[in-house]
Amino acid sequence: MSEKQFVKSITSRDEDFAQWYTDIVTKAELVDYSSVRGSMIIRPYGYAIWENIKAELDHQIKATGHENVYMPLLIPESSLQIEKDHIEGFAPEVAWVTHGGDEELAERLCIRPTSEVLFGEHYKNIIHSYRDLPKLYNQWANVVRWEKTTRPFLRTLEFLWQEGHTCHETEADAEAEARKMLEVYASICEDFLAIPVLKGTKTEKEKFAGAKHTYTIESLMPDGKALQSATSHYLGDGFAKAFGIQFSDREGKMQHVHQTSWGFTTRIIGALIMVHGDDRGLVLPPKVAPTQVIIVPVAQHKEGVLDFAYKLKDQLGSQFRVNLDASDKKPGWKFNEYEMKGVPIRLEAGPRDIEAGQVVLVKRDTGEKIQTPIASVEEKIGELLEDIQDNLMKKATAYREDRTKVIQTYAEFKRYYEEENGFAQAMWCGKRECEEKIKEETSVTSRCIPFKQEQVADTCVYCGEKAKHLVNWAKAY
Ligand SMILES: [Zn+2]
Numbered sequence: 001m002s003e004k005q006f007v008k009s010i011t012s013r014d015e016d017f018a019q020w021y022t023d024i025v026t027k028a029e030l031v032d033y034s035s036v037r038g039s040m041i042i043r044p045y046g047y048a049i050w051e052n053i054k055a056e057l058d059h060q061i062k063a064t065g066h067e068n069v070y071m072p073l074l075i076p077e078s079s080l081q082i083e084k085d086h087i088e089g090f091a092p093e094v095a096w097v098t099h100g101g102d103e104e105l106a107e108r109l110c111i112r113p114t115s116e117v118l119f120g121e122h123y124k125n126i127i128h129s130y131r132d133l134p135k136l137y138n139q140w141a142n143v144v145r146w147e148k149t150t151r152p153f154l155r156t157l158e159f160l161w162q163e164g165h166t167c168h169e170t171e172a173d174a175e176a177e178a179r180k181m182l183e184v185y186a187s188i189c190e191d192f193l194a195i196p197v198l199k200g201t202k203t204e205k206e207k208f209a210g211a212k213h214t215y216t217i218e219s220l221m222p223d224g225k226a227l228q229s230a231t232s233h234y235l236g237d238g239f240a241k242a243f244g245i246q247f248s249d250r251e252g253k254m255q256h257v258h259q260t261s262w263g264f265t266t267r268i269i270g271a272l273i274m275v276h277g278d279d280r281g282l283v284l285p286p287k288v289a290p291t292q293v294i295i296v297p298v299a300q301h302k303e304g305v306l307d308f309a310y311k312l313k314d315q316l317g318s319q320f321r322v323n324l325d326a327s328d329k330k331p332g333w334k335f336n337e338y339e340m341k342g343v344p345i346r347l348e349a350g351p352r353d354i355e356a357g358q359v360v361l362v363k364r365d366t367g368e369k370i371q372t373p374i375a376s377v378e379e380k381i382g383e384l385l386e387d388i389q390d391n392l393m394k395k396a397t398a399y400r401e402d403r404t405k406v407i408q409t410y411a412e413f414k415r416y417y418e419e420e421n422g423f424a425q426a427m428w429c430g431k432r433e434c435e436e437k438i439k440e441e442t443s444v445t446s447r448c449i450p451f452k453q454e455q456v457a458d459t460c461v462y463c464g465e466k467a468k469h470l471v472n473w474a475k476a477y
Helices: 003-008 017-027 044-063 084-093 116-126 171-192 238-243 267-276 305-317 331-340 351-356 374-402 410-419 432-442
Strands: 031-033 040-042 074-076 095-100 103-111 135-144 158-168 198-201 213-220 226-236 246-248 254-256 258-265 293-297 322-324 345-349 358-363 369-373 404-406 423-428 445-450 469-474
Touching: 017 031, 017 267, 040 044, 044 135, 044 158, 044 171, 044 267, 084 238, 116 135, 116 158, 116 238, 158 171, 171 198, 171 213, 171 226, 171 258, 213 374, 213 445, 213 469, 226 238, 226 267, 238 258, 258 267, 267 374, 293 305, 293 331, 305 322, 305 345, 305 351, 305 374, 331 345, 345 351, 345 374, 351 358, 358 374, 369 374, 374 404, 410 423, 410 432, 423 445, 432 445
Parallel strands: 293 322, 293 345, 404 423
Antiparallel strands: 031 040, 074 103, 095 103, 135 158, 158 258, 198 213, 198 445, 213 226, 226 258, 246 254, 345 358, 358 369, 423 469, 445 469
């Protein structure tokens, strides 16, 4: 297959963004579709990306004092009913198990859509005194939510995630925990995945079912739509009261614990694809890339070329994630294949390079080719990987800034979303009706009340009454 034909097989991003996304997830071999609508098979390359994210996040979760546990997959219906807001929020998406073999169950069991209930029942059994607090648990698991429309990674019936569930003596401790974990998520997005995020609080309308406050990080995709990248909730003592999680405090009085929950999912891989990808395929930030350097030998049948390539692989392998493609496919095919897979650096070495004591390094983000003496190749690769990581973050940040607009009037707001897409920063009075009307008329939702507040106008963008908060608005995934 010629280079041109190969590249043509991905739809251009500007031409059809949704098709471009679908092409990448399948052609870069991240997923395959399964026989159940909306379920995906995460293939080795896609799973390796998740494993890298998981390793980094798990490290940070443990470094902040949390322990991993595992809860069951099934929740009895009666347990799910205990917290009213929670069940109301999740009921439409719950999948039920009704039979064991041929026998109908006396009570339906739900497949966990999230595990607040299971943690609640467990905490009731193991927390008795302030000495048992805080309890800082996390689990890595799959959950099922019966979504109507689905897309690989972005919205699937089953997805992978971690869910943290913690119990604290006081509201202040639990609030601090919820905010701390949001910062951990923001750091994973920005420092590891090169995805800039906006941090803030969800409005009452958009918050998690059963939470007092939901904190969120929101990122902006290249089509101008926002993607909720992770959330962290302060649950108050509502679940504790519903489940009876009590402890005797330092004065010997019985109190209910204050709880948090927080989750980070495989959905972020969808953001990773969209934020950095281009018309040649995936572009992976070096920190998360399963392969950081791909060695492609040129004229590998010539004497010494493959030996040289294998030696180089061993040498670089102690510092970087390196692979060598010594298959009999043409170098041009290999170049395209690893561009499609978003490998940050391609290293080319042919007989002439070897003779000259050099190799060629090609950066995936810019396509720039750099001839490098073999003696300094490790140093140069280290430098380039850092450079690519920074460059991707800068590019994504510049794009977001370009597509964030401060808006004062509703006329301007409507025009903005008719003509383009992006974040709008506009004032809001705090009333749910205004949010609902805006959504109805423009499909735009409040993404968050940013922690960094500014008074960009005195009145609500919709109703003209006195403004309470600056809100970040967008159409969303
Ligand atoms: Zn209003």
